[in-house]
Amino acid sequence: xxxFDNLLLGFSVAFTPIHILYALIGVMLGTLIGVLPGVGPxxxxxxxxxxxFNLSPVAALIMLAGIYYGAQYGGSTSAILVNLPGESASxxxxxxxxxxxxxxxxxxALAIAAIGSFFAGCVATLVIATAAPPLAEVALKFGPSEYxxxxxxxxxxxxxxxxxxxxxxxAMVVLGLLLGIMGTDVNSGVLRFTFSIPELSxxxxxxxxxxxxxxxxxIIANLEQKENREVFTGKVKNLFxxxxxxxxxxxxxxxxxxxxxxxxxxxxxxxLLSSFGxxxxxxxxxxxxxxxxxxxxxGVAGPESANNAGAQTSFIPMLTxxxxxxxxxxLMIGALMIQGIAPGPQVMNEKPELFWGxxxxxxxxxxxxxxxxxxxIGMWIKLLTVPYRYLYPSILVFMAIGVFSLSNNPxxxxxxxxxxxxxxxxxxxxxxxxxxxxxxILGPLMxxxxxxxxxxxxxxPFVFFTKxxxxxxxxxxxxxxxxxxxxxxxxxxxxxxxxEPK
Amino acid sequence: MRxxxxxxxxxxxxxxxxxxxxxIWAVTNYQMxxxxxxxxxxxxxxxxxxxxxxxxxxxxxxxxxxGPPVAKINLRPLLLISxxxxxxxxxxxxxxxxxxxxxxxxxxxxxxxxFKWKEVAILSVMLIVFSVLVFVKxxxxxxxxxxxxxxxxxxx
Numbered sequence: 001x002x003x004f005d006n007l008l009l010g011f012s013v014a015f016t017p018i019h020i021l022y023a024l025i026g027v028m029l030g031t032l033i034g035v036l037p038g039v040g041p042x043x044x045x046x047x048x049x050x051x052x053f054n055l056s057p058v059a060a061l062i063m064l065a066g067i068y069y070g071a072q073y074g075g076s077t078s079a080i081l082v083n084l085p086g087e088s089a090s091x092x093x094x095x096x097x098x099x100x101x102x103x104x105x106x107x108x109a110l111a112i113a114a115i116g117s118f119f120a121g122c123v124a125t126l127v128i129a130t131a132a133p134p135l136a137e138v139a140l141k142f143g144p145s146e147y148x149x150x151x152x153x154x155x156x157x158x159x160x161x162x163x164x165x166x167x168x169x170x171a172m173v174v175l176g177l178l179l180g181i182m183g184t185d186v187n188s189g190v191l192r193f194t195f196s197i198p199e200l201s202x203x204x205x206x207x208x209x210x211x212x213x214x215x216x217x218x219i220i221a222n223l224e225q226k227e228n229r230e231v232f233t234g235k236v237k238n239l240f241x242x243x244x245x246x247x248x249x250x251x252x253x254x255x256x257x258x259x260x261x262x263x264x265x266x267x268x269x270x271x272l273l274s275s276f277g278x279x280x281x282x283x284x285x286x287x288x289x290x291x292x293x294x295x296x297x298x299g300v301a302g303p304e305s306a307n308n309a310g311a312q313t314s315f316i317p318m319l320t321x322x323x324x325x326x327x328x329x330x331l332m333i334g335a336l337m338i339q340g341i342a343p344g345p346q347v348m349n350e351k352p353e354l355f356w357g358x359x360x361x362x363x364x365x366x367x368x369x370x371x372x373x374x375x376x377i378g379m380w381i382k383l384l385t386v387p388y389r390y391l392y393p394s395i396l397v398f399m400a401i402g403v404f405s406l407s408n409n410p411x412x413x414x415x416x417x418x419x420x421x422x423x424x425x426x427x428x429x430x431x432x433x434x435x436x437x438x439x440x441i442l443g444p445l446m447x448x449x450x451x452x453x454x455x456x457x458x459x460x461p462f463v464f465f466t467k468x469x470x471x472x473x474x475x476x477x478x479x480x481x482x483x484x485x486x487x488x489x490x491x492x493x494x495x496x497x498x499x500e501p502k
Numbered sequence: 503m504r505x506x507x508x509x510x511x512x513x514x515x516x517x518x519x520x521x522x523x524x525x526i527w528a529v530t531n532y533q534m535x536x537x538x539x540x541x542x543x544x545x546x547x548x549x550x551x552x553x554x555x556x557x558x559x560x561x562x563x564x565x566x567x568x569g570p571p572v573a574k575i576n577l578r579p580l581l582l583i584s585x586x587x588x589x590x591x592x593x594x595x596x597x598x599x600x601x602x603x604x605x606x607x608x609x610x611x612x613x614x615x616x617f618k619w620k621e622v623a624i625l626s627v628m629l630i631v632f633s634v635l636v637f638v639k640x641x642x643x644x645x646x647x648x649x650x651x652x653x654x655x656x657x658x
Binding site for chain 1: 509512579583584595607613
């Protein structure tokens with residue numbers, strides 16, 4: 001079996017002491033920052049990105065993946081304990097997790113979340129190992145027109161599956177594409193939109209944009225609300241779920257894993273859609289839907305498994321096609337590029353140790369989450385009792401250090417501040433920042449592929465509709481747009497993202 | 503004409519503004535080229551036009567469909583948090599990590615709800631010690647610790 005040989009190679013890379021150490025540090029740091037209220041995985045990864053610059057590509061990616069899972073799990077912890085979702089994917093965990101905590105069952109809620117996530121992580125690792133190689137094989141045959149159409153499809157799918165207004169989301173993508181092509185044009189060497197500022201000649205760093213839009217903007221928005229947090233300290237005693245809990249939770253874990261693994265592969269899917277979908281599904285399937293929102297363990301187990309599975313399978317399009325499905329993957333691509341690796345189908349053949357090492361480290365990271373976090377829950381709770389007025393200056397200091405270390409240039413901090421202000425206004429105007437980040441990272445790639453495709457077709461724009469694969473992506477994008485524009489579905493879509501805010 | 507959805511109205515205006523600017527700036531400053539050999543202006547001009555068009559749709563919708571008002575803009579945290587980050591960056595080289603961190607913490611804390619001198623002072627000392635130990639000593643980031651004008655600083 002080739003897959004097992006590959007996985008074996010991966011595990012031999014991941015299970016070297018140094019890589020285990022990096023995975024451990026990543027998971028620790030990720031959880032530590034992810035637990036902080038209002039800091040999601042994107043901000044966490046952007047913040048910690050600079051510390052991976054000096055590592056080898058394999059170690060850097062292993063550590064970043066660890067940070068990602070850690071941040072995700074940290075977000076669930078703060079959702080269950082303080083009803084404050086660190087990121088949108090854990091919003092649904094708040095619903096029942098927080099209610100369980102209020103009934104003194106925070107321990108079982110946290111444990112079932114960890115166990116469900118671990119199980120989902122194991123399955124998703126296998127899914128990636130089986131699905132990635134054939135996909136990469138197909139992707140190797142892609143020419144510029146296929147790539148361009150694929151990116152169009154990815155961006156459309158990401159906006160359709162995101163919450164909020166569709167047109168505004170598409171507009172944010174386009175704005176992101178525009179911001180992404182700032183700097184030197186690779187074909188002509190012309191400086192575009194640099195306004196004679198030398199620092200802009202290389203374009204804006206995506207990490208700076210991400211930190212501004214997801215970091216500072218979030219802090220500014222959080223400071224508007226008065227602090228009213230209720231932390232359950234000292235009540236987390238019985239960590240282990242009862243037999244009855246397991247009996248109720250195992251099916252939701254299985255279903256959540258299946259749903260999450262599937263949705264994660266779709267562009268824009270990832271963790272958010274998976275957890276919302278799983279919650280709705282569990283509620284529909286349950287014999288006691290009235291218990292949901294009042295501390296039903298199924299409402300924690302399903303979404304938590306789903307979001308972890310989704311978080312992991314969202315690596316598939318990134319690894320095989322070089323196309324990010326969500327902002328986290330956009331950051332991962334950025335990290336790869338900094339390491340001098342162009343993400344895409346060739347990575348698997350050219351750098352098998354990187355590819356399979358990363359996949360094996362996913363399993364490793366998930367195992368560590370369980371082993372590490374259950375005993376350390378007490379520490380995370382302590383951290384949650386720290387008032388926000390101490391937390392946010394600390395978060396700012398870490399972000400500032402991270403941004404400054406990118407190129408030792410104060411200009412980057414100015415850009416971060418500008419994007420923070422812009423991000424804040426976007427929050428006020430209900431424009432989602434995630435599509436902008438996706439567009440930002442895809443901007444140069446899209447332009448390059450468009451140029452090449454047009455050159456090859458001698459300026460015939462129909463090239464995107466005559467090649468079968470390309471046509472398929474274009475038709476799929478059109479279908480998606482039409483479906484969402486239909487009034488009935490539009491209403492359903494809006495409902496799906498408003499899961500009982502009571 | 504009445505604005506029925508202020509949020510969408512302003513969002514639409516913003517998109518139109520960015521779109522038109524990008525389009526006009528690209529067309530006037532860079533070469534357009536042809537569809538076969540696209541010049542540097544081609545892609546941004548098309549995107550700018552598309553963005554302006556999308557903005558226009560959002561704007562028109564905002565005149566027809568009622569939506570929520572724009573939530574209050576809080577200038578104090580907005581300005582102070584942003585200023586803190588910028589100040590940190592520009593103080594780093596002349597004044598070093600210690601003073602830059604202190605400045606960031608104080609300015610940021612000033613933008614919050616309550617500001618107690620003693621608390622903020624303790625917090626900044628803790629963060630300075632942490633930054634020096636973990637980032638400069640541990641991760642060996644090349645940040646100056648002390649102000650540039652002090653020649654013989656005890657810690658380097």
